[in-house]
Amino acid sequence: MEKHAKMQAAPPSRGMRALFEWLEEIVVALTIVILILTFVFRVVTVSGSSMFPNYINGERLIVANYSSKIEQGDVVVMTNVLDEPIIKRVIATEGQTVNIDYETGIVYVDGMALDETQYGVENGTTTSPSIAYEPLVFPQTVPDNCIFVLGDNRGVSKDSRYAEVGMVDVRHVLGEAVFVIFPFDRFGSVK
Numbered sequence: 001m002e003k004h005a006k007m008q009a010a011p012p013s014r015g016m017r018a019l020f021e022w023l024e025e026i027v028v029a030l031t032i033v034i035l036i037l038t039f040v041f042r043v044v045t046v047s048g049s050s051m052f053p054n055y056i057n058g059e060r061l062i063v064a065n066y067s068s069k070i071e072q073g074d075v076v077v078m079t080n081v082l083d084e085p086i087i088k089r090v091i092a093t094e095g096q097t098v099n100i101d102y103e104t105g106i107v108y109v110d111g112m113a114l115d116e117t118q119y120g121v122e123n124g125t126t127t128s129p130s131i132a133y134e135p136l137v138f139p140q141t142v143p144d145n146c147i148f149v150l151g152d153n154r155g156v157s158k159d160s161r162y163a164e165v166g167m168v169d170v171r172h173v174l175g176e177a178v179f180v181i182f183p184f185d186r187f188g189s190v191k
Helices: 014-039
Strands: 041-043 060-064 075-078 086-093 097-101 106-109 146-150 174-181
Touching: 014 075, 041 174, 075 146, 086 106
Parallel strands: none
Antiparallel strands: 041 060, 060 174, 075 086, 075 174, 086 146, 097 106
């Protein structure tokens, strides 16, 4: 019988090993970035002028989708509310009662006038909803696991004043806006 000589593969060169190690590190880094952007942070583009002057059309925000308690004043991005994701400010959380005096434009939460100047919005600017859409009748108490949201630019905002949006289930909150990344002249933490 003839003996067949086994061919052994030559060990990879030092350059090839370095290349494979470098590629492995890139794959691991990309996987970590994808996981972080999927489960912790997302980049969202503001669409429309309902949050003007605090957020402008086309602005890109980092939204943190960690599971912290949503609080009054937070700016959140929601899905499954209208046809596209929307960004609004939380005015009231579960158990709080909201009332809007359209004659004065003042929003009340639990009987106290809301000081909206802390959000960069002038007090007394909440207008009556457009007659084209069904408005909610106030006062309203926010149900469990829901929030009441308004846009900062009330004249054009489709928000919880309308039955179509109403009280938003917290399961529809994608996350809280935490940082502006574009345009660069607005770069920084959100208000």
